[in-house]
Amino acid sequence: MxxxxxxxxxxxxxxxxxxxxxxxxxxxxxxxxxxxxxxxxxxxxxxxxxxxxxxAPAPAPAPSPEARCADMVGQHGLAGTTLKTRYVAAGTRRPGTATTGDFLGGHCVVTGSIDPRTGVDGKPYAIGFELSLPDDWNGRFLYLGGGGNDGTLRDTSLSSSISIGTPSPLGQGYAVVSTNAGHEGTSASFGADPQARIDHAYNAHDKTAQAAKALITWRYGKAAHHAYFSGCSGGGRQGMMFSQRFPDYFDGITAGAPAMRVSSGATIAAMWNNRKFTDIAPVGGDGKPVLSQAFSNTDLNLVADAVLAACDAGDGAVDGLVQNTRACRFDPAVLQCAGTKNDSCISAAQVHALKDVFGGPKDSAGKALYVTQPWDPGIRDAGWRAWTLGTSTTGTPNSRYNVLMVDALVNEFFTPPDPAFNPLAFNFDTDPARMQAFSAVYDTYRDDQLTAFKARGGKLMFIHGMADPIFSADEVVEYYERLAANHGGIAATQGFARTFLVPGMAHCSGGPATDTTDSLQAMVDWVEKGIAPDTLAARASATNAYFPNRTRPLCPYPKFAKYKGSGSIEEAASFSCEAS
Structure with missing residues (x-):
């Protein structure tokens, strides 16, 4: 009874x-x-x-994960949102396009469209997102940042763009979301629509995060116990934006190469660098300068070797890396030819161009318009060339300065847009003023307090390559020192924010560097276990062209990895983090 x-x-x-x-x-x-x-x-x-x-009657059987996935379309309850779903059975898919390695567990892939509309330019717009919900959920939520001009959905089966080569978070049980930031396509032409600019800056990310959290609660019957953000470049900017505009959304934010001043600083530097390199480029058969030939690969190798000769030993080991970055001093004049240009020297014009580029852009009165660039042997890497010089053998350049950055400048960063603008005609006295209106909405370098984010216990991690040719590592150092000054110094600030510089690394990854580190797991340990990252274990991939499989500790700024004096220079155990 x-x-x-x-x-x-x-x-x-x-x-x-x-x-x-x-x-x-x-x-x-x-x-x-x-x-x-x-x-x-x-x-x-x-x-x-x-x-x-x-x-007693038998309880009704619980719906299968596949059925729950399908039910989400009609029962999600999100206003102004349409969903499509597809269920991926366990053992049928690997992360991304991998053909080897572990299979993913069963998961539901939700593709959403929020607030569809027609813009003032007559084009269709909507905030798109992809959310993957694993059957075997670990209780955590991860937001993957985008990059470039956005406009695509990052594959949520992959790791963050600052953690390429690390295990799939979805495969570890995270619920993972990405967004197109409010528009389709990688062109910045969406800048003609004012609302699309706002969506790209912050609104699409706000709504994507809210939608993802609501769907997670619907699917699992409870909210995530911790939420994380990880991204690089534009994704790094998005992470900083969340820490400032929506400080209660994420417990831990990893911001790689954050585009803090992209619409008012780094893009100006790109136009400056483009002008300086174009000015010394040889003229091709069509009478136009061939940008890619301003420096040959031989020239860049000379510069890289000279930087190493000046700075490599500063960390106690001659190993092809400049670890003690703060102590590095280099003047490219040591390479200037005494006579005719040859393969063992560079011309006076090349020396002057390098000094101008690494010294940062200035107006006619000598006022700095962006930060300096650090000298690093990563200048020899193809990733550095891709941004600065490109590979085109004609008078039509294909460097990312000319392709990606000019697109963003003329369509989004200028207010109003000026699609016909000639980047080589950029006026460093007057044109920066045309970028200030959008900078106030988009850029994240101004807030060096992060008061609300710190007060709720949030953790922030910066990771930046020393050979990044678009967002200078000197920028993240300058910001971090301002942040520290407002929080009682670096030692006190490290309780909630840390910076890790990666010698040799180009933009987000690549280069002569130990560029792979599981920053997500380090962040989880910091947030959930209170284990602050005194080092990040980093490695070079097996296919790294410079030193495959090398390992190093990445050290929180201002410390650097110093050789202990014995042991293999290929092994992290032979190095310790020391103050410079």
Whole structure:
């Protein structure tokens, strides 16, 4: 026979005899046996009367993960949002396009569209997102940052762009989301629509994060116990934006090469660098300068070797890396040819161009418009060339300065847009003013307090390559020192924010560097276990062209990895983090 135990307000059991005919008891009289029949009469309609000996009905079977995935389309409850779903069975897919390695577990891939509309330019817009929900959820939520001009959905089966080569977070059980930032296509032409600019800056990310969190709660019946963000470049900017505009959304944010001043600093530097290199480029058959030939690969190798000669030994080991970055001093004039240009020297014009580029852009009065660039042997890498010089053998350049940065400048960063603008005509006295309106909305370098994010216990990690040719590592150092000055110094600031510089690394990855590190796991350990990252274990891939499989500790700024004096220079164990 089934019995019902009554409890008092303290939660302790109360005998049935204690039931008194109060107002509540009158409604529950049958529960005290006053009904003269089976004591299982309905209690406020919650219990059904049963005959003695009648077996309880079997519980309805729980819907399968595949069914839950399909049900989300009609039951999600999000306003202004349409969803499509597809279920991926366990053992049928690997991360990304991998053809070897571990398969992913079963998961639901949700593709969403928020607030579809027609822009003032007549084009369709919507905030798109992809959310992967694993059957075997670890209780965590990860937001993958985008990059470039956005406009695509990052594959949520992959790791963050600052953790390429590390295990798939989805494969580890994270619920993972990415967004197109409010528009389709990688062109910045969406800048003609004012709302698309706002979506790209912050609104699309706000709405994507909210939608993802709501769907996670719907799918699992509870919210994520911790939320993380990880991204690089434009994704790094997005992480900083969250720490400032929406400081309660994420417990831990990893911002790689954050584009803090992209619309008012780094893009100016790109135009400056493009001009300086174009000015010294040889003229091709069509009478136009061939940008890619401003420096040959031989020239760049000369510069890289000279930087190493000046700075490599500063960390105690001659190993092809400049670890003690703060102590590095280099003047390219040491390479200037005494006579005719040859393969063992560079011309006076090349020397001057390098000094101008690494010294940072200036207006005609000599006022700095962006930070300096650090000298690093990563200048020899193809990733550095791709941004600065490109590979085109004609007068039509294909460097990313000319392709990606000019696109963003003329369509989005200028207010109003100026699609016909000639980048070589950029006026460093007047054109920066045309970028200030959007900078106030888009850039993240101004807030060096992060008061609300710190107060709620948020953790912030910067990772930046020393050979990054678009967002200078000197920028993240300058920002971090301002942040530290507002929080009692670097030692105190490291309680919630740390910076890791990666010698040799180009933009987000690549180069003569140990460029692979599992920053997500380091962040989880920091947030959930209180284990602050005193080092990040980093490695070069097996296919790294410079030193395959090398390992190094990445050290929190201002420390650097110093050789202990013994042991293999290929092994992290031979180095320790020391103050410079």
């Amino acid at each position: 089934t019995t019902t135990t009554m409890r008092n307000r303290s939660g302790r059991p109360r005998p049935a005899a204690a039931c008194a005919p109060t107002l509540l008891a009158l409604a529950l009289l049958a529960g005290c046996g006053g009904g003269g029949g089976n004591p299982n009469y309905a209690l406020l309609g919650l219990l059904r009367p049963t005959e003695p000996g009648t077996p």
